[in-house]
Amino acid sequence: MERLHKMDKMPKWADVVLIPVISLILAASLSALVIVAIGEDPVEAVNLMVTGALGSTYGWGYTLYYATNFMFTGLAVAVAFHARMFNIGGEGQAMLGGLGVAMVCLYVPWPHWSLALLGACAGAMIFGAAWAAIPAYLQAKRGSHIVITTIMFNFIAAAVLNYMLVNVMRPQGSMDPASARFPEAVHLPTLHELLTPIGISFSKAAPANVTLLVAILACFVVWALIWRTKLGYEIRAYGHSETGALYAGISPVKITMIAMIISGALAGLMATNNVMGEAERLVLNSTEGAGFIGIAVALMGRSHPFGVFLAAILFGFLYQGGAELALWTSIPRELIVVIQALVILFTGALDNMVRMPLEKIFLAMRKGKA
Amino acid sequence: MDFLTIIQVLDSTVRLATPLLLACLAGLYSERAGIFDIGLEGKMLMAAFFSAAVAAVSGSVWLGLLAGIGSSLVLSGLHGLASITFRGNQLISGVAINFLAAGMTVLIAQDWFKQGGRTPSLFAGGRFEPIEFPFAEAVSGVPILGPVYSELLSGHSILVYIAFLAVPGTWWVLYRTRFGLRLRAVGENPAAVDTAGVSVVGLRYAAVAICGVLCGIAGAYLATALQAGFVKDMTAGRGFIALAALIFAKWRPWQAMWACLLFGLLQAVALRFQNIDLGGVVIPVQVMDALPYILTVVILAGFVGKAIPPRAGGEPYVKER
Numbered sequence: 001m002e003r004l005h006k007m008d009k010m011p012k013w014a015d016v017v018l019i020p021v022i023s024l025i026l027a028a029s030l031s032a033l034v035i036v037a038i039g040e041d042p043v044e045a046v047n048l049m050v051t052g053a054l055g056s057t058y059g060w061g062y063t064l065y066y067a068t069n070f071m072f073t074g075l076a077v078a079v080a081f082h083a084r085m086f087n088i089g090g091e092g093q094a095m096l097g098g099l100g101v102a103m104v105c106l107y108v109p110w111p112h113w114s115l116a117l118l119g120a121c122a123g124a125m126i127f128g129a130a131w132a133a134i135p136a137y138l139q140a141k142r143g144s145h146i147v148i149t150t151i152m153f154n155f156i157a158a159a160v161l162n163y164m165l166v167n168v169m170r171p172q173g174s175m176d177p178a179s180a181r182f183p184e185a186v187h188l189p190t191l192h193e194l195l196t197p198i199g200i201s202f203s204k205a206a207p208a209n210v211t212l213l214v215a216i217l218a219c220f221v222v223w224a225l226i227w228r229t230k231l232g233y234e235i236r237a238y239g240h241s242e243t244g245a246l247y248a249g250i251s252p253v254k255i256t257m258i259a260m261i262i263s264g265a266l267a268g269l270m271a272t273n274n275v276m277g278e279a280e281r282l283v284l285n286s287t288e289g290a291g292f293i294g295i296a297v298a299l300m301g302r303s304h305p306f307g308v309f310l311a312a313i314l315f316g317f318l319y320q321g322g323a324e325l326a327l328w329t330s331i332p333r334e335l336i337v338v339i340q341a342l343v344i345l346f347t348g349a350l351d352n353m354v355r356m357p358l359e360k361i362f363l364a365m366r367k368g369k370a
Numbered sequence: 371m372d373f374l375t376i377i378q379v380l381d382s383t384v385r386l387a388t389p390l391l392l393a394c395l396a397g398l399y400s401e402r403a404g405i406f407d408i409g410l411e412g413k414m415l416m417a418a419f420f421s422a423a424v425a426a427v428s429g430s431v432w433l434g435l436l437a438g439i440g441s442s443l444v445l446s447g448l449h450g451l452a453s454i455t456f457r458g459n460q461l462i463s464g465v466a467i468n469f470l471a472a473g474m475t476v477l478i479a480q481d482w483f484k485q486g487g488r489t490p491s492l493f494a495g496g497r498f499e500p501i502e503f504p505f506a507e508a509v510s511g512v513p514i515l516g517p518v519y520s521e522l523l524s525g526h527s528i529l530v531y532i533a534f535l536a537v538p539g540t541w542w543v544l545y546r547t548r549f550g551l552r553l554r555a556v557g558e559n560p561a562a563v564d565t566a567g568v569s570v571v572g573l574r575y576a577a578v579a580i581c582g583v584l585c586g587i588a589g590a591y592l593a594t595a596l597q598a599g600f601v602k603d604m605t606a607g608r609g610f611i612a613l614a615a616l617i618f619a620k621w622r623p624w625q626a627m628w629a630c631l632l633f634g635l636l637q638a639v640a641l642r643f644q645n646i647d648l649g650g651v652v653i654p655v656q657v658m659d660a661l662p663y664i665l666t667v668v669i670l671a672g673f674v675g676k677a678i679p680p681r682a683g684g685e686p687y688v689k690e691r
Contacts, residue, residue, distance in 0.1 A: 037481075086461055144667070151408065152667050156667075159657070332487065334477050335477060345452070345463070349458040349460075350451075350463075
C-alpha cells in the first residue's frame with residue numbers, strides 16, 4: 001500500500017519478487033518444522049504433495065479447480081487493496097453469489113450451457129456486488145469501518161443462505177439443507193470434455209471446468225481496468241493518498257462504492273465454479289473458506305492480477321496436495337490452514353520484518369558502489 | 371411461557387454470555403490502547419484447546435486454565451510483534467492469528483489424542499464444577515426469589531463469577547488508575563503519551579497481554595466449564611460476536627456487559643425455541659443467529675447513536691513523524 005517512498009531504497013524487482021519469495025520460504029520452513037514436530041518427514045510430505053497435485057491430470061484437475069476459486073477471491077481482495085480497503089467479506093459475497101447462480105440455474109430454462117454461464121455470471125456478480133455495496137455505502141456515507149461491517153456481513157450471509165436452503169430452496173421431502181439439482185442443460189463442460197475433442201486426454205473425474213477460462217479472463221480484465229483505464233488510475237490514486245485524490249477531483253464516495261462493487265462482483269463470480277461447475281446444486285458452506293484464502297492470495301500476489309494468478313495456482317496446489325497428504329499420512333488437512341496463516345503473517349502483517357533488513361542490505365550495497 | 375422457563379433461559383443466557391464477556395473485555399483493553407484485535411476468536415480457540423488438553427492429561431483443571439492463558443499469550447505476543455514492533459497491519463495480523471489457531475489446534479489435537487481433532491472428554495477434576503451458594507437448595511421453594519437465587523445466581527462455575535467481577539474491575543482500572551488513564555491516552559493520542567515520557571510500546575504490549583489473559587480464560591471456560599472438552603472450531607464465531615458487542619458498547623465496560631448479556635440472551639433463545647411463533651408471524655431461528663451482527667452494523671452505521679472507535683486505533687506509532 002504505502003510503498004511509494006520506499007521504492008528508492010530497493011530496486012523494484014526486490015520488492016515484487018524477492019520479498020514474496022523470502023516470505024514464502026519462511027512460511028514453508030515453519031510449516032516443515034510443524035510437520036517434523038508431529039513426527040512426519042517433510043521431504044516425503046512435499047513429494048506426496050507434488051505427485052498428488054501435479055503428477056497426474058487428475059491432480060492438475062483438482063489443483064486448477066481450487067485455483068479457479070482463489071483467482072476470483074484473490075482478485076476481489078486485490079481490487080479493494082488498490083483503493084486501500086480491506087475486504088474481508090469475500091466469503092459472504094461468494095455465498096451470496098452462489099445464491100444468485102442457483103436462482104439463475106434453477107428458475108430460468110436455459111437452452112445451452114454457454115448462455116446459462118453468461119446468465120450465471122450476471123447473477124453471481126449482481127448478488128456478490130450487492131452484498132459488498134451495503135458495507136461500501138456504510139463506509140462511504142456513514143464512516144463505519146469496512147473491515148468490521150464485511151466481517152458482520154459474512155455471518156449475516158451465512159444466516160441468509162441457511163434460511164434460503166432450509167425454508168425456501170430445499171426440495172419437498174428432502175432432509176438435506178441444499179437446493180435441488182440443476183438441470184442437465186446448465187452442466188458446464190469440464191476440462192476433460194473441452195480437451196478430448198482436440199486430442200488431449202484429461203482426467204474425467206477432476207472438477208476443473210470452463211470457468212477456469214473465465215477466471216483467467218477476469219485476471220486480464222482487472223489488469224486492464226487497474227492499469228489502463230481512468231477509473232483504475234483513480235482507484236490507485238485514491239489508494240495512495242485520499243487527500244491527494246480529493247484535490248485531483250476524485251470523489252471518495254464514488255471510488256469506495258465502485259471498488260467494492262467490483263470486488264464483490266469478483267468474489268461472487270467464484271460461485272460459477274464451485275456451485276455451477278462442481279456441485280451443480282447449492283449446499284451449505286459451499287465456499288469452504290475460499291473467500292478468506294483470497295486474502296493470502298492477494299497479499300502473496302502483491303495485488304497484481306498476474307501475481308494473483310500465480311499465487312492462486314500455488315494455493316490450488318497446496319489445497320490438492322494437502323488433501324492427498326491427509327489421505328496417505330497422519331497429517332490432517334488443517335496443515336493447509338496453518339500454511340495459509342503463515343503466508344498471511346509473513347507477506348502481510350510481518351512484511352516489515354522481512355523488508356527492513358533487506359532495505360539495509362540494498363542501502364549498504366549502493367553506498368559500496370558510490 | 372411460565373416463570374421457570376424464563377429463569378432457565380436467563381440462566382443459560384448467563385452461561386453463554388460469559389465467554390463473550392471475557393473476550394469482549396479482552397478486546398476492550400487492546401482496542402482502548404489503539405491496537406485493533408480481530409484475532410480474539412483465534413486466541414480463544416487456542417486457549418480452549420490447550421486448557422482441555424492439559425486438563426485431560428494432568429487431570430487438573432487449574433493447570434488447564436494456566437495452559438490456556440499461556441497459549442493465548444503466545445498469540446498475543448505474535449500480534450504485538452507484528453502490530454507494535456514491526457508496525458504491520460493489525461487487521462491482517464488478526465486474520466493470520468485466527469487461521470493459525472484454527473489449523474494448529476486440530477493439527478496438535480490429532481497428533482496428541484488421535485480422536486479426529488478433539489480432546490478426550492473431561493471428567494471430574496478436569497472441569498470447573500458449579501459453585502452452589504449457601505442455602506441454595508433450602509430457599510429454592512420460595513416463590514420468585516427462590517428460583518432466582520438457586521437457579522440463576524447460584525450454580526455457575528467460578529469463571530462465570532470472575533467474568534462478571536472483571537466488569538467493575540475493568541471500569542476501575544480504566545477510569546480510576548494511572549495505568550488506565552495512560553492506556554486510554556495511548557489509544558487516543560500516543561504522541562502526547564510519548565512526550566510525557568511514558569513508553570507507548572510498553573503500554574501497548576501491556577494492553578495486548580491483558581487481552582491475551584482474558585481471551586485465555588474465555589477459551590478455558592468454553593472447553594472446561596461450558597463443555598467437557600475441545601472440539602474443532604468450538605469458538606464458532608464467538609470472538610466476532612464479542613467484537614460486535616465491543617462496538618455495540620462503544621468500548622465501555624458496563625455497556626459491554628449489557629451487550630454481551632443481550633447477545634447471550636439471543637443465543638439462549640435461539641438454542642431453546644428454534645423458530646419463534648409470535649401470533650402468526652414466525653421468526654426463523656436464522657434471524658436470531660444473525661441479529662447480533664445486524665444490530666452491530668446498525669450501530670456502526672450510526673443510526674442509533676454513533677460508535678466512535680479510539681482515535682489512534684489501528685495506526686502503528688512512529689516516533690518523530
